[in-house]
Amino acid sequence: GQSLEQPSEVTAVEGAIVQINCTYQTSGFYGLSWYQQHDGGAPTFLSYNALDGLEETGRFSSFLSRSDSYGYLLLQELQMKDSASYFCAVTPNTGFQKLVFGTGTRLLVSP
Amino acid sequence: DGGITQSPKYLFRKEGQNVTLSCEQNLNHDAMYWYRQDPGQGLRLIYYSQIVNDFQKGDIAEGYSVSREKKESFPLTVTSAQKNPTAFYLCASRAGAQDGYGYTFGSGTRLTVV
Numbered sequence: 001g002q003s004l005e006q007p008s009e010v011t012a013v014e015g016a017i018v019q020i021n022c023t024y025q026t027s028g029f030y031g032l033s034w035y036q037q038h039d040g041g042a043p044t045f046l047s048y049n050a051l052d053g054l055e056e057t058g059r060f061s062s063f064l065s066r067s068d069s070y071g072y073l074l075l076q077e078l079q080m081k082d083s084a085s086y087f088c089a090v091t092p093n094t095g096f097q098k099l100v101f102g103t104g105t106r107l108l109v110s111p
Numbered sequence: 112d113g114g115i116t117q118s119p120k121y122l123f124r125k126e127g128q129n130v131t132l133s134c135e136q137n138l139n140h141d142a143m144y145w146y147r148q149d150p151g152q153g154l155r156l157i158y159y160s161q162i163v164n165d166f167q168k169g170d171i172a173e174g175y176s177v178s179r180e181k182k183e184s185f186p187l188t189v190t191s192a193q194k195n196p197t198a199f200y201l202c203a204s205r206a207g208a209q210d211g212y213g214y215t216f217g218s219g220t221r222l223t224v225v
Contacts (some may be wrong), residue, residue, distance in 0.1 A: 008151075033213065040221075042201065043154070045213025087153055098144065098169065099214060101153040 002026040004088055004102030011108045012078055020073045020105045022088035029090035032064045032071045033099065038084045046073070046086075075107070083109045113138045117202050117217035123225050124189070124196065132187045132220045134202035141205075143185040144214070147171060148199040157200075160185055189222065197224050 004024045012018040022032070031050040035043040049055050049064035049071065061074040075082055088102040115136045124130045136143065142161050146154040156169030160179040174193025179185055189196045199221050203214040 004153075035214075040199075040219075042216035042218045043214075044216070048213065097142075098156055098159050099154075100156070101146075104151075104153050106151075 002029070002090060002092055002100045004090065004100065006086075006088060006102045006105045008103070009106045009108065011110065013110050014078055014080060016078050017074065017076050018078060018107065020075070020086050020088075020107065022071045022073075022102055024069050024071070024088075024090060024102075026069075026090055026092065026100075028093045030093050030097070031091065032062070033089045033091075034060075034062050034073045035087045035089060035101075036084050037087065037104075043087065078109050080109050080111070083107055115202055115204060115215055115217035117200075117220050119220060120218070122220055122222045124222060125225060127191045129188055129190050130222065132189070132200055132202075132222070134185045134187065134217060135183055136185075136202075136204045136215075136217075137183060138204055138206070138215060139182070140215070141182070143179070144203040144205075145169070145175075145177065145185070145187045146201045146203065148201060148219075154201060157187065196222055198222060 033048045034046040037043040047062040054063045059076045064071040085104045085106050087104045089099045091097050118133045144159045145157040148154050155171050157175050158177040160166040166177050166179050176188045201219045202217040205214050206212045
């Protein structure tokens with residue numbers, strides 16, 4: 001089976017840098033994805049790591065270490081609009097490809 | 112613009128009733144999914160479909176049913192057998208078979224049992 005754990009809430013101030021961690025227990029997966037969801041809205045795709053290392057997309061970066069069963073999303077130059085929930089997700093490499101989501105982290109950005 | 116349309120946005124169901132949630136996409140995506148989200152929790156997979164006329168149960172399929180008669184449409188029926196249906200329901204699709212293609216989600220349907 002698959003299990004992905006995230007901190008329930010993280011707080012930060014505008015302009016700061018914040019890291020949202022994702023630790024997982026899974027028998028095998030293709031890659032680690034990150035999604036952002038504002039309250040009452042649809043999740044939107046942020047990033048994907050197929051290989052170990054850092055992937056950078058503008059202010060957001062995502063990291064994966066398969067040997068440590070760990071990944072993180074790094075948000076730089078925080079803005080108020082970044083206040084949202086963030087989910088990590090994996091696609092198990094058995095059977096039909098489908099996303100399994102983590103528990104989610106609520107990020108609160110204050111002025 | 113291409114996307115996924117879910118309707119209605121809000122739905123109220125009486126005890127014992129079946130209700131159907133609509134999901135339509137004009138992205139020409141083969142794979143479609145239904146997820147359920149409870150307050151403060153992650154998304155859990157209900158059903159998924161890779162191609163027309165084929166669908167598979169996800170992790171929490173009991174009390175739900177789906178159909179995939181057209182590529183564009185993947186409706187979800189919440190039956191009276193679902194004991195705790197109040198939740199936020201999200202439909203999604205994906206462009207390609209390879210991992211790394213991000214899922215596109217609809218704006219969701221919030222179902223409440225009254």
